[in-house]
Amino acid sequence: MNMSEKVILHSLHLDRPWSLETYRSTGGYDTLRKVVTEKMPAEDIIAQVKVSALRGRGGAGFPTGLKWSFMPRSFPGDKYIVCNSDEGEPGTFKDRDILLYNPHQLIEGMAIAAYVLGAKVGYNYIHGEIWDAYERFEQALDEARAAGFLGKNICGGDFEFDLHAHHGYGAYICGEETALLESLEGKKGQPRFKPPFPASFGLYGRPTTINNTETYACIPYIVKHGGQKFLELGKPNNGGTKIFSVSGHVNKPGNYEVPMGIPFAELLELAGGVRDGHKLKAVIPGGSSSPVLPADVMMDTTMDFDAIAKAGSMFGSGAVIVMDETVCMVRALERLSYFYFEESCGQCTPCREGTGWLYRVVHRIEHGQGRPEDLALLDDISGNIMGRTICALGDAAAMPVKGFLKHFRGEFEYHIEHGKCSV
Amino acid sequence: MLSPAALQQIDREVAKYPPQRKESAVMSALRIAQTERGWLAPETIEFVANYLEMPPIAAFEVASFYNMYDLSPVGRYKLTVCTNLSCTLMGAESVAGHLKQKLGIGFNETTPDGKFTLKEGECMGACGDGPVALVNNVRMCGKLTPAEADRILAELE
Amino acid sequence: MAQIEIDGKQVTVADGSTIIEAAEAAGVYIPRFCFHKKLSIAANCRMCLVEVEKAGKPLPACATPVIEGMKIFTHSEKAVQAQKSVMEFLLINHPLDCPICDQGGECQLQDLAVGYGGVSSRYQEEKRVVFNKDFGPLIAGDMTRCIQCTRCVRFGQEIAGQMEMGMAHRGEHSEITTFVGRAVASELSGNMIDLCPVGALTSKPFRYSARTWELTRRPAVAPHDGLGSNVALQVKQNRVYRVLPRDNDAVNECWLSDRDRFSYEGLYSEDRLNKPMIKEGGQWRECEWKDALEYAANSLNLIRQEVGAEQLGALASPSSTVEELYLLKKLMTGLGSGNVDHRLRHSDFSADAYRQGAPWLGRSVASLQELDRVLLIGSSLRSEQPLLAQRLRQAVKRGAHLNVVHVADDALLCRVAHKLIVAPDALAQALAQVVKALGERAAVDAEVQPLLAGIEVSETARSIAASLTTGENRSVLLGNVAQHHPRYALLHRLAQEAARLSGAAFGVLGEAANSVGAYLAGALPAPGGLNAGQMLATPRKAYILLGVELERDSYNGQQAMAAMQGAFVVALTAYKHRAHEFADVLLPIAAFAENAGTYVNTEGVAQSFRAAVAPRGEARPAWKVLRVLGNLFELDGFSQDNAEALTSEALGNTPLADKLGNALRPGMNLVLDKPDGGRLQRIGEVGIYQTDSLVRRAASLQKMSAAPRAWMHNSLLAQLGLSEDETVTVRQGDAAIQLSAACDDTLPAGCVRVAAGHEQTALLGGLFDEIRVEKSKGQQQTAEHTPS
Numbered sequence A: 001m002n003m004s005e006k007v008i009l010h011s012l013h014l015d016r017p018w019s020l021e022t023y024r025s026t027g028g029y030d031t032l033r034k035v036v037t038e039k040m041p042a043e044d045i046i047a048q049v050k051v052s053a054l055r056g057r058g059g060a061g062f063p064t065g066l067k068w069s070f071m072p073r074s075f076p077g078d079k080y081i082v083c084n085s086d087e088g089e090p091g092t093f094k095d096r097d098i099l100l101y102n103p104h105q106l107i108e109g110m111a112i113a114a115y116v117l118g119a120k121v122g123y124n125y126i127h128g129e130i131w132d133a134y135e136r137f138e139q140a141l142d143e144a145r146a147a148g149f150l151g152k153n154i155c156g157g158d159f160e161f162d163l164h165a166h167h168g169y170g171a172y173i174c175g176e177e178t179a180l181l182e183s184l185e186g187k188k189g190q191p192r193f194k195p196p197f198p199a200s201f202g203l204y205g206r207p208t209t210i211n212n213t214e215t216y217a218c219i220p221y222i223v224k225h226g227g228q229k230f231l232e233l234g235k236p237n238n239g240g241t242k243i244f245s246v247s248g249h250v251n252k253p254g255n256y257e258v259p260m261g262i263p264f265a266e267l268l269e270l271a272g273g274v275r276d277g278h279k280l281k282a283v284i285p286g287g288s289s290s291p292v293l294p295a296d297v298m299m300d301t302t303m304d305f306d307a308i309a310k311a312g313s314m315f316g317s318g319a320v321i322v323m324d325e326t327v328c329m330v331r332a333l334e335r336l337s338y339f340y341f342e343e344s345c346g347q348c349t350p351c352r353e354g355t356g357w358l359y360r361v362v363h364r365i366e367h368g369q370g371r372p373e374d375l376a377l378l379d380d381i382s383g384n385i386m387g388r389t390i391c392a393l394g395d396a397a398a399m400p401v402k403g404f405l406k407h408f409r410g411e412f413e414y415h416i417e418h419g420k421c422s423v
Numbered sequence B: 001m002l003s004p005a006a007l008q009q010i011d012r013e014v015a016k017y018p019p020q021r022k023e024s025a026v027m028s029a030l031r032i033a034q035t036e037r038g039w040l041a042p043e044t045i046e047f048v049a050n051y052l053e054m055p056p057i058a059a060f061e062v063a064s065f066y067n068m069y070d071l072s073p074v075g076r077y078k079l080t081v082c083t084n085l086s087c088t089l090m091g092a093e094s095v096a097g098h099l100k101q102k103l104g105i106g107f108n109e110t111t112p113d114g115k116f117t118l119k120e121g122e123c124m125g126a127c128g129d130g131p132v133a134l135v136n137n138v139r140m141c142g143k144l145t146p147a148e149a150d151r152i153l154a155e156l157e
Numbered sequence C: 001m002a003q004i005e006i007d008g009k010q011v012t013v014a015d016g017s018t019i020i021e022a023a024e025a026a027g028v029y030i031p032r033f034c035f036h037k038k039l040s041i042a043a044n045c046r047m048c049l050v051e052v053e054k055a056g057k058p059l060p061a062c063a064t065p066v067i068e069g070m071k072i073f074t075h076s077e078k079a080v081q082a083q084k085s086v087m088e089f090l091l092i093n094h095p096l097d098c099p100i101c102d103q104g105g106e107c108q109l110q111d112l113a114v115g116y117g118g119v120s121s122r123y124q125e126e127k128r129v130v131f132n133k134d135f136g137p138l139i140a141g142d143m144t145r146c147i148q149c150t151r152c153v154r155f156g157q158e159i160a161g162q163m164e165m166g167m168a169h170r171g172e173h174s175e176i177t178t179f180v181g182r183a184v185a186s187e188l189s190g191n192m193i194d195l196c197p198v199g200a201l202t203s204k205p206f207r208y209s210a211r212t213w214e215l216t217r218r219p220a221v222a223p224h225d226g227l228g229s230n231v232a233l234q235v236k237q238n239r240v241y242r243v244l245p246r247d248n249d250a251v252n253e254c255w256l257s258d259r260d261r262f263s264y265e266g267l268y269s270e271d272r273l274n275k276p277m278i279k280e281g282g283q284w285r286e287c288e289w290k291d292a293l294e295y296a297a298n299s300l301n302l303i304r305q306e307v308g309a310e311q312l313g314a315l316a317s318p319s320s321t322v323e324e325l326y327l328l329k330k331l332m333t334g335l336g337s338g339n340v341d342h343r344l345r346h347s348d349f350s351a352d353a354y355r356q357g358a359p360w361l362g363r364s365v366a367s368l369q370e371l372d373r374v375l376l377i378g379s380s381l382r383s384e385q386p387l388l389a390q391r392l393r394q395a396v397k398r399g400a401h402l403n404v405v406h407v408a409d410d411a412l413l414c415r416v417a418h419k420l421i422v423a424p425d426a427l428a429q430a431l432a433q434v435v436k437a438l439g440e441r442a443a444v445d446a447e448v449q450p451l452l453a454g455i456e457v458s459e460t461a462r463s464i465a466a467s468l469t470t471g472e473n474r475s476v477l478l479g480n481v482a483q484h485h486p487r488y489a490l491l492h493r494l495a496q497e498a499a500r501l502s503g504a505a506f507g508v509l510g511e512a513a514n515s516v517g518a519y520l521a522g523a524l525p526a527p528g529g530l531n532a533g534q535m536l537a538t539p540r541k542a543y544i545l546l547g548v549e550l551e552r553d554s555y556n557g558q559q560a561m562a563a564m565q566g567a568f569v570v571a572l573t574a575y576k577h578r579a580h581e582f583a584d585v586l587l588p589i590a591a592f593a594e595n596a597g598t599y600v601n602t603e604g605v606a607q608s609f610r611a612a613v614a615p616r617g618e619a620r621p622a623w624k625v626l627r628v629l630g631n632l633f634e635l636d637g638f639s640q641d642n643a644e645a646l647t648s649e650a651l652g653n654t655p656l657a658d659k660l661g662n663a664l665r666p667g668m669n670l671v672l673d674k675p676d677g678g679r680l681q682r683i684g685e686v687g688i689y690q691t692d693s694l695v696r697r698a699a700s701l702q703k704m705s706a707a708p709r710a711w712m713h714n715s716l717l718a719q720l721g722l723s724e725d726e727t728v729t730v731r732q733g734d735a736a737i738q739l740s741a742a743c744d745d746t747l748p749a750g751c752v753r754v755a756a757g758h759e760q761t762a763l764l765g766g767l768f769d770e771i772r773v774e775k776s777k778g779q780q781q782t783a784e785h786t787p788s
């Protein structure tokens, strides 16, 4: 495993790594130029992306090459590509660093994607709270436009593409791709019913491809070095490196770009290990909506889509929340349930009504007012939300409940029985 | 209602979208209006709606859906403290508690001198720097401790 | 077609149908709240979840298209469990206040809860409470009961054409609301009440007055516009409590305009005439029917003998039934007078001799939705025909071009391709431009050609012409303003030519509920007889008025009132109105809902209805009154003992379609004069809630009706030295009234828009005639100088 090869965060040691100048000095935009001037066939690029086994970094892990092949590229009329930088899944903060420290690689990745997918206009939807990143990205766009990497006649060829930044303003749900599109259209971020999927009915009703920031940022590397090389950075079916956001009870929280499939133990070590003098209790391995796993299960797993799924959770966005033995699991779940309650868009019944109900029951248990039937009730409510909503936020709200109850039921029972915490 | 400078900023946002899709700029326009007017009064929302040729209720839907818009007046400095899980594990509760005590207000309250408003925020996508707080929607402060929070308060004149 | 299986039944359904539609076709009901056949699919309530073979999770039937071979289970354990869980979620925050809820008895949530709800709630926490908002005089909101199905929001966006309701905030805090404290203004707003599956939006005029199960439904036909919406009257103890739409896709679909829905309140106005009255020596006294009828008949007979039958005139409302109008005509014929008319708001009758059939829509109502190109001339369509405007809106959404030639630029709430907005006296010129532009592609009729000589074709006219020559289905439509216009015959002829040149169907929008029926029943001057305009311009010695409120129903109320002075007037009327001042005999007649009869709608379809309640007081159906009068005059043919017998007599046996026709016979003397320009013109279209005497007395609708003002372009205000909101004196002829000045920069120059049909504007002059506006002398001053 080559721990030093970085696909995205490779220039952090350089001066002003976010500037066009620095990016150019590392060979930035050369790939775009090559694609455009050599008129590389779009199918070849898609084929390479397929070989790379790049899977969406936004949470669902959908194979990017396959998603791109759904786009009706030669369909007449406007088509769009959209980048999802609305990172709001608790525990995730990688896209912010990409925007802050390597925005041009994202722009280059999107420009190549636009070339491949036949889009003339793209938007990057940026989480409203990371205003510094929004401004940084706007600057980068100006630089790229001035240098002829965006706009008409990119790199002197006949390829045309413009890219704009759009900001969110405090709604987690806009990370869901169709809510994001609604928001881009100037509406509330309420997810759309699918099908139709964005590839046929996306932004303004036009064919649209949406990918995560990190996904697009991998593209220049794949096109430059070939899909095989990217694949080999990681594991079969889990190509490339991955930026893991590690937060919680570690000594050195932060983003770590490492190969896919790295053992969790190694990642934990990179992050400085569990905070001083404490013992690992549990880990949420892929952002707050992935089910929590106990320490022993985690210490035995590697960090990739397939391994985490096998361990009974979800790789998600690669956000690792580390909890040591001081954490009350009821309190932790209470906070997460509050989050989903607060962030439900409110359009579909099970999520609008169910998230509040879940929260109130967990809250009551946490505050010593739990009832013996409450755990069965929580199982029921979360079961009644799962799979019955318009978007996956319903599942995202239900899964943590299921996860916490599966592995830490005893703690909940103790709370109910004794009206207080066992931790 | 809004200054020429603000309108110019809005126009720049409108230009990002296709000509028939002005309302795509509503989020930016509301942000720009809020920055200028301090908060989004109904008249302000209606002005923005008219400017973008969209129904006022549609603009109100947007203004009320997204958390960072203020539909009632806030203090000169709005401090939004993230209390989500990562930040809480990293000490958000003690920072929030400290701020509440120091300012003498709870969440969603404003100090009597109109200087500070305290809000509870959801994940800001900066958990690595937790605990974090956002000042006036634009300035992210990370690695907060009670002492660091004091330093920031002092800095805000 | 796709072959699928629903609950074990094999069904073949159209490709692309959703499961819910397929189930409906198979006679299987799937519970739902957010789904509505006329609205877009939201799939948000989740009540319609069903089990589908091979699908991992239950699917919403409203949003899932069927595919060949699909096996659907709507009542399997899995499906029912999913539906029950959704019901449980819906109920946790729903107040269980059914006993005091107006929706009780017709609540979809209540109905389904019986089938799908649990016995007791597992939800022990406090329920959500939403503060109520004021949605205006028509809609009552109890938003705690709302289940966020967003039907009302989608209705506004998709059908009413204006988004007034929205879902604000998010998650559990989501609330359906209007923009901060605003009332709902749409002329179709009441449909939201029907759409609301729970008791969140209910009818304000109706609320708390009756429980729905105490009400009986009686079918009827709405009396206010040419559409003839099918309605159900909900009746208890001989009183109409509520009016609801009856589904009829050929007419009103499932919708109803607010005018048709809430006008029933006018039945219970204080102004109803309950007893016959006669004026003797200047004093009114109530009397027996017999006395009143004899008095009327004797007096009319005397006058006829003294001064001749041509001194008798009859004026009828076009909202009278076919049967009434037919008998009126028959009565006048029997008396020897040809002076009968129902077109009181018309001012140009010169096309009469050239008409070949009853003016009508020129195509079916339902087919309006399929139009590709439309030219709408002289029509404030949203107030004239609210639901036809809705049909055109759907056409435009499909891609139709709507072109407008009109005197005002009111929002049609859909995209208008091209428009020419001109002063009334330039309307014919504007239309002539379009005809001339069309003439650049095909030969203009020799009769029309000479009119186009001096006409300069504007770019817009050319664009309209270009638009009209593409697309498949086209219509040229002539609205009320055109029909009331002093150059109506010319406008009609030009519109006819525009339609011919562009291969469009030519339609005349029926003004009132029975405009077409009035033509068919012959409520028109006989050869040599006088039309409405002539009868009022050269006063008769005696008049019979049928259902008209002359001062507010005429082209020139001032002139109409003058004509009544000194005449002997028998008014068959449901209301006292000003007839009290000028009439000699008042005969109380049954109003809408109290009467049996027939209306022929603008499409030419006859729709008969029965009385739903007994007439108020001693009022009687007008057809019976006319019949008795006929007998008193000892005329033949007045012995029909039911309305049906009259109907067939009135409409004859020929299919009605054969009697419709908009084309004018050649030979008219056509002149197209230049707009005058020198004098101010009134734009006097009739306000939406001022069309007839019933709606004018519907209290809640009147609260929705803006007071008339003197609207004019900013430059005219300046020219007259007036400022907005200032009280001004508006004069026409001898009348002067005080109105507040208002600014509307979309109005053409030289025009003052003063709506007609209002009490305040009743005595002004012609709807599109000269008008004067001047600064008012300070009111106070006048008061001081008034001699005491």
Ligand SMILES: Cc1cc2nc3c(=O)[nH]c(=O)nc-3n(C[C@H](O)[C@H](O)[C@H](O)COP(=O)(O)O)c2cc1C
Residues within 6 Å of the ligand: A055, A056, A057, A058, A059, A060, A061, A062, A064, A084, A085, A086, A087, A088, A089, A172, A173, A174, A175, A176, A177, A178, A210, A211, A212, A213, A215, A216, A391, A392, A393, A396
């Ligand atoms: C509730 C919810 C929140 C989401 N939030 C994000 C997000 O913050 N960022 C993101 O890239 N994808 C997010 N997604 C996933 C997106 O819907 C979408 O799958 C993704 O942007 C596709 O990009 P990818 O294929 O490159 O991963 C979220 C999905 C759900 C259901």
Ligand code: SF4
Residues within 6 Å of the ligand: A173, A190, A191, A343, A344, A345, A346, A347, A348, A349, A351, A352, A389, A390, A391, A392, A393, A394
């Ligand atoms: S699941 Fe929740 S967030 Fe997603 S559409 Fe439904 S209500 Fe909105």
Ligand code: FES
Residues within 6 Å of the ligand: C031, C032, C033, C034, C035, C042, C043, C044, C045, C046, C047, C048, C049, C060, C061, C062, C063
């Ligand atoms: S009726 Fe299908 S989700 Fe509401």
